Structure formats: C-alpha cells, structure tokens
Amino acid sequence: xxxxxxxxxxxxxxxxxxxxxxxxxxxxxxxxxxxxxxxxxxxxxxxxxxxxxxxxxxxxxxxxxxxxxxxxxxxxxxxxxxxxxxxxxxxxxxxxxxxxxxxxxxxxxxxxxxxxxxxxxxxxxxxxxxxxxxxxxxxxxxxxxxxxxxxxxxxxxxxxxxxxxxxxxxxxxxxxxxxxxxxxxxxxxxxxxxxxxxxxxxxxxxxxxxxxxxxxxxxxxxxxxxxxxxxxxxxxxxxxxxxxxxxxxxxxxxxxxxxxxxxxxxxxxxxxxxxxxxxxxxxxxxxxxxxxxxxxxxxxxxxxxxxxxxxxxxxxxxxxxxxxxxxxxxxxxxxxxxxxxxxxxxxxxxxxxxxxxxxxxxxxxxxxxxxxxxxxxxxxxxxxxxxxxxxxxxxxxxxxxxxxxxxxxxx
Numbered sequence: 525x526x527x528x529x530x531x532x533x534x535x536x537x538x539x540x541x542x543x544x545x546x547x548x549x550x551x552x553x554x555x556x557x558x559x560x561x562x563x564x565x566x567x568x569x570x571x572x573x574x575x576x577x578x579x580x581x582x583x584x585x586x587x588x589x590x591x592x593x594x595x596x597x598x599x600x601x602x603x604x605x606x607x608x609x610x611x612x613x614x615x616x617x618x619x620x621x622x623x624x625x626x627x628x629x630x631x632x633x634x635x636x637x638x639x640x641x642x643x644x645x646x647x648x649x650x651x652x653x654x655x656x657x658x659x660x661x662x663x664x665x666x667x668x669x670x671x672x673x674x675x676x677x678x679x680x681x682x683x684x685x686x687x688x689x690x691x692x693x694x695x696x697x698x699x700x701x702x703x704x705x706x707x708x709x710x711x712x713x714x715x716x717x718x719x720x721x722x723x724x725x726x727x728x729x730x731x732x733x734x735x736x737x738x739x740x741x742x743x744x745x746x747x748x749x750x751x752x753x754x755x756x757x758x759x760x761x762x763x764x765x766x767x768x769x770x771x772x773x774x775x776x777x778x779x780x781x782x783x784x785x786x787x788x789x790x791x792x793x794x795x796x797x798x799x800x801x802x803x804x805x806x807x808x809x810x811x812x813x814x815x816x817x818x819x820x821x822x823x824x825x826x827x828x829x830x831x832x833x834x835x836x837x838x839x840x841x842x843x844x845x846x847x848x849x850x851x852x853x854x855x856x857x858x859x860x861x862x863x864x865x866x867x868x869x870x871x872x873x874x875x876x877x878x879x880x881x882x883x884x885x886x887x888x889x890x891x892x893x894x895x896x897x898x899x900x901x902x903x904x905x906x907x908x909x910x911x912x913x914x915x916x917x918x919x920x921x922x923x924x925x926x927x928x929x930x931x932x933x934x935x
Contacts, residue, residue, distance in 0.1 A: 529559065529593060529596030529597045529599075529600045529603075530552075530555055530556065530559055530593055530596075530597075533552050533555060533556075533593060534552065536552075536589050538551050538552060538586070538589075541585050541586040541589060542584060542585050542586060542673075543576045543577045543579070543584040543585070543586040543587070544575075544576055544577070544579035544582060544584055545576055545579075548576075548577070548584075548585070548586035548589075550576070551573065551576065551577065551586055551589075551590060554569050554572055554573035554576070555569075555573065555590065555593055555594075555597075557569035557572075558570055558573065558597060558603075558608075558609065559597060559603060561603065561604045561605065568605070568608060570605070570608040570609065570611070570612050571608075573590070573612065574612050574615055577590060577616070578612075578615040578616055578619065580620070581615070581619030581620035581623060582619065582674070583615075583616060583619060583674075583677050583678050583681045584674075584677060585673050585674075585677050587616045587677060587681050588616075588677060588680050588681050588684055590612075590616070591613065591616060591681070591684040591685060591688065592684075592688075594609045594612055594613055594616075595609075595613070595688045595691060595692065597609045598610050598613070598692060598695065598703075599691065599692070599694070599695070606695075606698075606700070606703050607700065607702040607703045607705070607706040607808070610692070610695065610703065610706040610707055610709075610710055611706055611709075611811065613685050613688070613692075613710060614685075614706075614709060614710050614713065616681045616684075616685055617681060617682050617685040617686070617710070617713055617714075618682065618713050619678075621812060621813060622813055624713070625812065625813055625820065625823060626780070626783070626784060626820065626823040626824055626827070627753075627784065628712070628713070628715065628752075628753035628754070628755055628784065629713045629714075629715070629753075630715070631679075631682055631714075631715075631716065634675075634678045634679055634682065635679055637675060637678075638675045638676060638678070638679050641671065641672060641675050642672075648668050651664060651668075652664045652665055652668060685710075686714050686716070686717060689710075689711065689714060689717055689720075689721070690720075692707060692710065693707075693711075693724055695707040696708060696711075696724060696725075696727075696728045697731075701740040701742075701743050701809050702808045702809055704728070704732070704740070704743050704809075705740065705742060705743035705746040705747075705808075705809040705810065705811065706811060708725060708728055708743065708746045708747045708750050709746055709750060709811050709812060711724065711725060711750055711754075712749065712750030712751075712753040712754060712812075713753070714754075715753075715754050715755050715756075718754040718755070718756050721750075721754060722751065722754060722756060722758070722759060725747050725750050725751050725754075726747075726751070726759070726762055728744075728747045729744050729747035729748055729751070729762075729766075732744035732747060733766070733769075733771075733774060740807075740809045741771045741772075741773035741774060741804075741809075742773055742804075742807040742808075742809030742810035742815075743809040743810075744771075744773065744774055744777070745773040745774060745776065745777035745809075745810050746777070746809065746810050746811065746812065747777075748763060748766060748774065748777035748778050748780075748781050749777050749780055749781055749812055749820070751763065751781055752777075752780060752781020752782065752783075752784040752785060753781070753784060755784065755785070756785075757785050757786075759781075759785070760782065760785055760787060763778045763781050763782050763785070763787075764778070764782065764787075765778075766778040767779060767782070767791055767792065767795065768791075772798075772799070772804050773804050773810070773817070775795045775798075775799075776795060776796075776799040776803075776804070776817055776820075776821060778795070779791075779792045779793075779795035779796050779799070779821075779824065780796070780820055780821065780824045783796075783824040783827055783828060784824075788827070788828040788829065788830075792828070793825070793828055793830045793836075796821045796822075796824055796825040796828070797825065797830075797835060797836055797839040798839075799817055799818065799821040800818055800821045800822050800825060800836075800839040800840055800842075800843045800860070801838075801839040801840075801842040801843050801846075802842075802843075802846075803816075803817035803818035803821065803843065803856070804817050813855075813859075814855055816855055816856050816859065818843050818847070818853075818856045818859070818860060819855065819856055819858075819859035819860065822840060822843070822859060822860050822863045822864075823859070823863065825839075825840075825863075826863045826866075826867055831867050832867050832868065832889060833889070834888060834889055834892065836867075837864070837867070837868060837889040837892055837893065838892065840860055840863065840864045840867075841864070841892065841893070841896050843856070843860050844857060844860045844861060844864065844896070845896070845900075847860070848900055861905050861909050862909055864893060864909070865893075865905070865909030865910075865912045865913065866909070866912055868887075868889050868890050868893045869890065869893075869912040869913055869915065869916045869918070870912070871911075871912055871915060879915065879916045879917040880916065880917065881917070882928075883928050883929050886916075886918075890916075890918075894918060894925060894928070894929060895929060897922075897925055898922065898925040898926050898928075898929055905920075
C-alpha cells in the first residue's frame, strides 16, 4: 500500500518550472486536490491541472515532473476517480488523441524533430546574433530557449509515461471498469512496448468480453482499438474473431482496429457502415476521441475503398441526421460532417479541376449531400467542410442551396 502518493511533492522546484500559464508553483495544489477528491468547483482538479500542464495538447516542462505523482495516485486504491489520473497520463504522453487518430502514435517523429532542432543550434545562434537591437535579441533568445524546452518536454514526457507502463499494468485487472478501460487506452500509444502490451491487452479483452456480472463492452472495445493502434499485424486473427460478435461495440472495435492494420474487406466495411449510421451509446469505458463510436467509425471508413460509395455516404448522412439537434453529440456532428464534406468534395485532385456549373453536373453522392444540407436549416458545419463546398462552387447558405437544387429541377 502506498502511504502517501505525493511524498516528495514539495522537493520539486515548481516555481522554477513553467506551464502554459507561467510559473508552475500552483501544480502542487492541483495534485493535492486530486488526492483529496475535491470536486467542489465546476471542473474536477484533474481537468484544471490538465489545462495548465497540457493545455490544448501542448506538453509543458512542468508536465514531466507530475508523472511519478500521477502514477502513484493511479495505483492508490484509496483514491476515487483514478481513471482521471490515467487519462491525464495519456495527455502527458501524446497530447490530444484526435491529433493521432485513426493511425496511432509514432514517437520517432517527435524524437526526430528534437534532434533536428538540436542540430540547427548554429543557425539559431546566427538568427539571435542578427537581431536589430538588444530588445529583439533578448526576445529571440527567449523564443529559442522556450522552443527547445518544449521540444524536449514532448520527448521526455512520453518516455516518462512509457517507463511507468509495467507498474500500471496491474490496473488492467482493477474492479473499476473505467480504470481498466483507461489503462487499456494508455497502452495503445506505445508501439515500442507492443511486445509486452499485446499479451496483456488480448487477455484483457478476453476477460472483458466473457464477464457476466460486470460486463463492460466499452472496455473490451477499448482493448481491441488499442491492439489496432499498436500496429502489429500478428493480432489480425484475434481481431477477426470479434468481427462477428453479437455485441455491437466489439464488432465496431474489431473493424476499426483491422483497418489500422490494412484489412478492409466487405465484412469490415459492413460493420463500419452500420456503426456510422447507428452508433452505440457513449460510456466512460470507451474514451478514445471522447467516446465517439460514430466519429472513429467514420474515420476508419474514410480510409477504405468504399468511402465514397452511395452506401457509405448514406450511412454518414443517417448518422448526421440522428445527431444534428443533439447538443450532447456536437463532437459526433463535427467529425461526421468533416469526413462527409472532404470525402464527397475532395480538396486535392489530380490534373486541372473545373468545378461543375450546376447541381445536375454533380455526382450522385454529391447530390445526396447537397440535398441533405438543403433540408437542414441554420446548421454550422466545420470550416474545412464549407471551404470544400466553395471550391466546388456549391453554395453554403440554406436559401442558396435550395435555389441551387430548385434551378436544376426546374430545368
């Protein structure tokens, strides 16, 4: 039993460390509030801490020093909401998961970026020396120092969390479903540890799928997604064994994971189409992309050869129609709409591009999308989506869309 998971907290020179809002001397207070389970404010202490040390996914210098305390708190069974500590470890390791989905995380990119920055030290020194005056030189020195600190923090934070994985593995057998699932999510982002993580995750999925009294399909689904994100083709047979599951969450997760491993046959596409149109209810045991089954399914579907077929487009339209008026599903709407527009109205084309001059010149799937937009008034669509429509000379206003369609029908 851990006596005090925050032992040594005051030994860290927090006032000399920085996070997104300046000095990190407020971090100990947030960590103590997390240990105490303080929820008197509008946001949980873990959310407040995350906003400071990994603001919008930017891992700060201070984030690194919170890792050992978060790990100990996650392992302390006396504390409540331990899945929040694990979720914060995910953010410290990789930032925002939507930046890495649906493909997973490759730590080599950040390591290469850091080495490149270190190798450009002479160029940056010349840039500083060429400053017009002392004030500009000091500003450039500060910028240069902070950029290097931030790049180092990204790599160091990731490695620190990775080193804690063996200790955290015990949480995969916790009696708290959200904690088990959150730990499976964490393991998904460390492909270099796949050799040890994959056996743990396959056992985890088997236990979750077979459980009766405390069955948690969301947790099992999280384990399957994690296996796909680790990127090892050896798990394909295991994933395929869940593709025909009577449990929709397991079918969806297996299909998503298989697309990450290059398997996108008819059975996989069938499941993804089904899930995009009629996703399962969100639960805290499936935390990838804030638990959005529909968004992850449409991401996976977009990477298959069937993405632009009428059946796939109709599934996305059905999914959108089901969530356009649901404030709780604004995230689903964003991702579905974004993929819909960029699939039906692609921004990058080979060769010269002459946009159609009328509704009648659009393809069948494009016409389906435009009709849907014309039927739903006063909806805000993703910026990238409306930009794609403009590239194709398709109006974005409700009245203009109706006129655009009506002119073709009248003709």
